[in-house]
Structures are given as structure tokens and as C-alpha cells.
Amino acid sequence: GAGVSQSPSNKVTEKGKDVELRCDPISGHTALYWYRQSLGQGLEFLIYFQGNSAPDKSGLPSDRFSAERTGGSVSTLTIQRTQQEDSAVYLCASSRLATRTYTGELFFGEGSRLTVL
């Protein structure tokens, strides 16, 4: 498809289990972002990939969270030993252009809703 694709759209898991969320960005977009949207909390920046540069992981809330981007395309966000406070919608976005001084338009996926019981 032409847009950012995320899977799964919904994930229910038990506390303590690991989950993987996948993002397939728009072809040709060099920048990829993960955000978390919690009820009443707005969008929380998690991690940012730009081309072959080292990712900006400054937003990851704990070492249980990690992300990788293979071949400059698909990205996987992994949450280990999930906790109830991890319940949120995880949004992925990509953009065509991002430099140190300018961020291009972000195109968002529809998100993966994670519920930790």
C-alpha cells in the first residue's frame, strides 16, 4: 500500500510477556519514528531512525523497550516483560526528509493498540 502500515492493529497480552510491534514505512522514506499515545497523555516520542545514522533512543522509557530497523525499511518495536502501564497506542511515522535543522512532514500509521492485562 501507499501508506505507513502497522501490525498488529490490536494486541492483548498478559503482564510479563514480550510483544513485538511492526512498522512498514512508506517506500523511500529515510526517517522513521515511534511514538506512544496514552489516554490523556498526548504523543510521547520513543525513538527515531534516520538513514544509516545511530538512532535517537532518548525517548525510550526503560530498558524493556527496544527497536530496530532492518535494511533501512521495516522497523520492529519490542517491549519485554510487559507491564500494565505499557498499555497504549503505539504509532509509527515516516518522513521523506529529516535533517538536523528540518523535519519533513510525518506520515502516520493507524497504530497498534496494546492492552496489557
Next chain:
Amino acid sequence: GDSVTQMEGPVTLSEEAFLTINCTYTATGYPSLFWYVQYPGEGLQLLLKATKADDKGSNKGFEATYRKETTSFHLEKGSVQVSDSAVYFCASGANNLFFGTGTRLTVIP
């Protein structure tokens, strides 16, 4: 660090009313500024943007002006419609974007 503060909602207006949603930012350097919108059941999408001081972004009747002196980027529309009902997010950034908490707007006929 960089951050965005926007007016808390929810905001309820009658059709054709004037809309203002306030947004201020803190940043090192000179970020680009954005308004994103999330319509019911849809993903976030860009509404408008401004990349330097005094630039005005506009789209679908909405406007926002990049005010460096007040570090603000307030969203305005002169006459809202029911179809404008959505959540609006202000964002600021250079090589990544920081978002506000969102403001839910409901327009009633």
C-alpha cells in the same frame, strides 16, 4: 529539553464560531512548527506547518503564525464546521518532533 504546551480541551463550539487553540514551545535552536489533526477513526495527518519565524501556515481555512518573540504557534479558524471536529496536536521539532497533549474540538450544529 524541547517541549510543546497546548491549550487543554475539550473545546465545544457552535458551527460558524471562531476557534483559537493556543500552543507554545520551548526549543534549542529554531524548530519547525506543525499542527496535526486526528479525525475520528483516522490516523494523524498534517494540517499545516511553518518552518521559520513570521511564516504563516494555512490549510482548510485554518491558520497559524510562527511567532518567535512569544514562542507561539496558535491555531485559528474564523468559522468552524461540524466536520472540523477532531483532536488537534501542536508539534515542534528539528530532527524529530515533540507533540503537545492534543486538544479535542467538538463543533455542534
